[in-house]
Amino acid sequence: MAEKTIPYKIYLEESEMPKYWYNVRADMKTKPAPLLNPATHKPMTAEELSAVFCDELIKQELDNDTREYPIPQEILDFYKMYRPSPLVRAYCLEEKLQTPAKIYYKFEGNNTSGSHKLNSAIAQAYYAKKQGLRGVTTETGAGQWGTALSMACSYLGLDCKVYMVKVSYEQKPFRREVMRTYGASVTASPSMTTEVGKKILAEHPGTTGSLGCAISEAVEAAVAHPGYRYVLGSVLNQVVLHQSVIGLETKIALDKYGIKPDIIIGCAGGGSNLGGLISPFVGEKLRGEADYRILAVEPASCPSLTRGVFAYDFCDTGMVCPLAKMYTLGADFIPAPNHAGGLRYHGMSPVLSQLYHDGYMEAISVPQTRVFEAAQKFARVEGILPAPESSHAICAAIDEAMKCKETGEEKTIVFGLTGTGYFDMVAYEKFNDGKMDDYIPTDAELAASFEKLPKID
């Protein structure tokens, strides 16, 4: 191995940390399509959104023009509690693979939410607090977002109501307890606390819930409780904006050492981490200042970019949310029960969907047994047990590094390691016991799902 002139971990100084979020939409020639009112199919106005979302966040959501948003001092202070996150040179993985590639990962798991979700949670909670609200509602699947929001709300003294997909609520009691330790109230969804929950339970008495259903409940709860608004951890434009702190820190760290990446890889569910990681890089690409290969990696069992359609669709099961134009598998699509690896939302961030549609990034899907093989390989040499979500990116990064081994190219690969897998040990146990298998939806299943898409002129 060559002399290690780059540190194992690059930590920015506090003074080097980004002071603004970067809004990639400002540089997009084709802007993401607007959210539509599900009743009228007309673009949602700020006023219409204000019953559900905080005012300042609506402004960010609808703003396709402002390039830089200064990060408020209170949020900068909170960021300093767990940021900067390290940009890690994967020397040990490189040696294990015997690859000439140089591999870096931006590790977002060094905080109790276990992921990058905290970056947007604190922003959304901050604007809710600033608006004088009492609390916020949200949904959570695996629990990373719910945990992050609980932490942010507890820090700011806001109430936090989390609707947790029932199957996770029951199978992941420990995530639930982390949220409760941070003072959040956690309700298994679907529940009898909302009209939409009651309706779904009446129609499907044995259901174990879904993200789309929990979203509907959280939105209804926000509207029903005075002084509450709904917040969301992925998909939305504002989330990609807040998460740009990941990419900005990454770029500052790379620039500091004169490193130019060839390939940037991120896992993709709703797009929060991928969007944040690639924002400043794709910005350069959009402005014609630099070129990078950008690669989204999604589960083969929930392949919205690689096998979905680019169309307006519902964001939730109860159809109470605005319609979004995105790559989607249909709002009723739920990954097969044996899918363990997160990234289970049926649609993709409208920003990322548009960028993908316009050819600014590539996408692949990987089956989960390969994902867990990559996770284990990574854990054993890099000392971090990765989240299944993050391991999709690891899998693709290893594949790219192995291609370099074949060709002898010394490519620089950067990937996003979104978090840790400490609350995913049931899935790891399945893998350790050789009981994990793959399920890839058939074309017929997807076609049936696409037929239910709303018809928009």
Added chain:
Amino acid sequence: MAEKTIPYKIYLEESEMPKYWYNVRADMKTKPAPLLNPATHKPMTAEELSAVFCDELIKQELDNDTREYPIPQEILDFYKMYRPSPLVRAYCLEEKLQTPAKIYYKFEGNNTSGSHKLNSAIAQAYYAKKQGLRGVTTETGAGQWGTALSMACSYLGLDCKVYMVKVSYEQKPFRREVMRTYGASVTASPSMTTEVGKKILAEHPGTTGSLGCAISEAVEAAVAHPGYRYVLGSVLNQVVLHQSVIGLETKIALDKYGIKPDIIIGCAGGGSNLGGLISPFVGEKLRGEADYRILAVEPASCPSLTRGVFAYDFCDTGMVCPLAKMYTLGADFIPAPNHAGGLRYHGMSPVLSQLYHDGYMEAISVPQTRVFEAAQKFARVEGILPAPESSHAICAAIDEAMKCKETGEEKTIVFGLTGTGYFDMVAYEKFNDGKMDDYIPTDAELAASFEKLPKID
């Protein structure tokens, strides 16, 4: 709050990281008493120890004179994977408490073992590998040490056999799966795989195991398998030596910013973290170069320093290990079943025991409900869900900071935050549900336990 001239987190540069471990025994006027052969009551020789321990580690164990041990390059490289750990200024906690005290904590939880245990695990695994061994055996209670050792062994390609206290094996299946993911074999103890395990099971068929029993099994397994040795995560002198990296990093970081601590606080079970954290500071104290208040904090339900006796005792239940002179509650002492907070070993590191006996440090004990209250308070403002073990130190640090609030003193408090509580959510759930209570052993119970101490001339 004053201007924040000290960063929230101080990370050393790689070039600033310690290159040697510091052996505090070299500066002790009264050396820790030697390990005794349990049969002859004579000091154990290196030869006698060599059936159980690695040769190089025996040298370190018996060496009371060498002040500095250079850290081998391979271990330095491994350390760079997850070290330096941050020294964090607890600005948010200070603000919450409204204290004039300045609070710092050395956070060792940013690695998958979730604690400082990895610092000694990699060292012990390295010397086993260097000796040409096939593998190592050990015991684990809560699983932090077993996880750390699994990680180190997987990195070096050594086999790792872990005897896990049965109650933990059953109640903490996720820790077990982390170890399995790192390739370790994990056996619930007591087991039928060893003679001592069979004997204990015959005598106590329903037993849920104990650390002392798992140690006996691991030692027997090491002796029974050619090419294996036994390794231990706490208590031993060598462990305090390796863990000195914590204190050395802390001291370098403090010196860099011209900060002189008034009080140094650590939780104390077997003494691995406390010993490592305080080593360089107590060294200055021993050499008369500086003075610090040093405070050990132990659970009220397992109070070896505060209520134990300073005497030779067995290290394990099966009485196969050498005798150590230490503060002990008696080798059969097991904390009450409602004790959730770790730190459950019956004895204390001979190094720390001697330092305490000679007046170089103080000790207090705290009941577990207070510990979890402190944990929750800390988690909500500092964004880290602490391990119950670490929360003993948090509790004492908060108490000291509140005293400063009363007196107006701007004391500088440094404490060791040994790790995270992500695998301790059963205990947090108990606390969240208001179902946690305290148990403090009676004087009569302890007196009965002391009667079983071996009689040494």
